[in-house]
Every structure is written in C-alpha cells, then in structure tokens.
Amino acid sequence: MITIRRAERSDEDAIWEIFHAVVERGDTYAFPSDMSRRDALALWMAPTVHTYVACDETSIVGTYIIRANQPGRGSHVANAAFMVAPSAQGRGAGRRMGEHCLAEARRLGFTSMQFNFVVSTNESAVALWKKLGFDIIGTVPAAFNHPTRGLVDAYVMYRPL
Numbered sequence: 001m002i003t004i005r006r007a008e009r010s011d012e013d014a015i016w017e018i019f020h021a022v023v024e025r026g027d028t029y030a031f032p033s034d035m036s037r038r039d040a041l042a043l044w045m046a047p048t049v050h051t052y053v054a055c056d057e058t059s060i061v062g063t064y065i066i067r068a069n070q071p072g073r074g075s076h077v078a079n080a081a082f083m084v085a086p087s088a089q090g091r092g093a094g095r096r097m098g099e100h101c102l103a104e105a106r107r108l109g110f111t112s113m114q115f116n117f118v119v120s121t122n123e124s125a126v127a128l129w130k131k132l133g134f135d136i137i138g139t140v141p142a143a144f145n146h147p148t149r150g151l152v153d154a155y156v157m158y159r160p161l
C-alpha cells in the first residue's frame with residue numbers, strides 16, 4: 001500500500017537518500033553525480049516547489065516535485081520530476097506518484113505538464129509517461145552523456161491537463 005503526502009522538513013534525510021542513490025547512478029538525470037545534499041535539498045525542497053513523498057508501510061520509497069516550468073507567462077505549464085528508491089523500483093510507486101501528480105497539478109491550477117529532459121534510454125520512465133498520457137513532442141539529439149551508452153537523445157514530453 002503506497003500513500004502519498006506533502007513532504008515535511010523531517011523527511012529530508014529520506015529524500016536525500018533517494019535523491020543521492022538515483023543521481024549517483026548517473027543514467028536518468030543530468031544532475032552531477034556528486035551533487036551535495038545541500039544543493040539537492042535546496043532544489044527539491046525550494047519554496048517555489050511542491051514536494052511530495054510516497055510511503056509504504058514502513059518507509060519513504062519515493063518522492064516527486066511539481067513546479068512551474070517557466071516563470072510569469074509560462075507559469076501555467078507544470079514541470080515535474082520523480083525519484084523512486086532503487087530498491088523499491090518496479091513495484092508501482094512510480095505509477096502511483098505519476099497519477100497523484102497529474103491530479104495535484106490540476107488542483108494547483110496548471111493547464112498542462114511538460115517534462116523537459118526524459119533520457120531516451122530510460123525505458124521504464126518513457127513507458128510510464130506514455131501510459132499516463134504524455135506524448136514525445138520533441139527529441140534533443142545526443143543531449144545526455146549516459147555513463148555506459150555515451151551520448152543519447154533526450155525527449156521533451158507533454159500532455160494537457
């Protein structure tokens with residue numbers, strides 16, 4: 001059973017653990033693999049960001065954020081980012097967070113959602129976002145330096161809300 005709620009300051013240790021484990025792998029996000037806890041939490045828990053955690057019976061297994069993709073006249077378009085703890089991946093937490101995120105973004109008044117940088121080799125993410133109604137609206141050639149595959153494309157994915 002996965003429950004999702006807004007993140008609190010007391011969740012920062014768990015969020016950092018997941019963030020660090022995902023980013024250290026270097027195959028899904030362009031963040032530097034050695035990004036510090038301080039920089040990571042400044043980004044993930046910023047006042048302009050809506051931060052959520054997904055919990056199973058015992059612990060936090062995932063976290064996601066919603067924010068405006070652009071300021072001002074672009075601020076009706078949401079952007080989001082998701083991380084599931086490597087040990088908890090493939091068990092439905094990502095889908096639960098994705099569905100929750102769409103509902104929350106609508107509730108917050110956003111009219112569409114855009115992912116700016118989905119690494120094309122990230123098969124589970126691309127498959128999940130397609131299942132949740134996103135289309136690939138653009139491909140940025142060789143935009144990501146994958147640790148084992150070298151330069152691979154990144155997708156811009158979008159759906160109206």
Ligand SMILES: CC(C)(COP(=O)(O)OP(=O)(O)OC[C@H]1O[C@@H](n2cnc3c(N)ncnc32)[C@H](O)[C@@H]1OP(=O)(O)O)[C@@H](O)C(=O)NCCC(=O)NCCS
Binds near residue numbers: 082085092096115
């Ligand atoms: C991508 C991520 C958020 C997905 O979350 P998850 O909990 O691992 O995924 P789920 O168990 O919810 O599975 C999601 C769906 O993808 C499908 N899927 C998984 N791997 C797949 C693959 N290689 N090909 C096709 N479908 C796949 C699953 O079958 C599932 O479909 P269903 O819900 O219809 O059964 C998670 O793996 C993660 O945090 N990865 C590292 C960070 C990351 O990539 N973030 C997203 C950046 S865009």
